[in-house]
Amino acid sequence: MTNDERGRVGDEEVLNTKAFLEVANRFIEFANRENMTVKATDLHMAFLYGAARYNAYVAKAILEVENHEEFVDHMVEQYRKMLQQHLADGSLEEPVD
Numbered sequence: 076m077t078n079d080e081r082g083r084v085g086d087e088e089v090l091n092t093k094a095f096l097e098v099a100n101r102f103i104e105f106a107n108r109e110n111m112t113v114k115a116t117d118l119h120m121a122f123l124y125g126a127a128r129y130n131a132y133v134a135k136a137i138l139e140v141e142n143h144e145e146f147v148d149h150m151v152e153q154y155r156k157m158l159q160q161h162l163a164d165g166s167l168e169e170p171v172d
Contacts, residue, residue, distance in 0.1 A: 130150055
């Protein structure tokens, strides 16, 4: 699949909430499996690095973002909101088996 085709897939259909959460949950399930052999403190930084790397690729190759600082500011604000929401979630206080 070319970069143009990957971009068009995103243009044709936006994930609905259910599909969005299913994709996110697959990442979480992967993290939980990896946590059996990788410390959580290392794993969360690896995921953050991977997310940054993939988002930079999407910004440059798919979205063709010209103003990188505006894109970074937008992504940081999105992450801040998501992280604050999850930190306020009392169900995350207990380890998941």
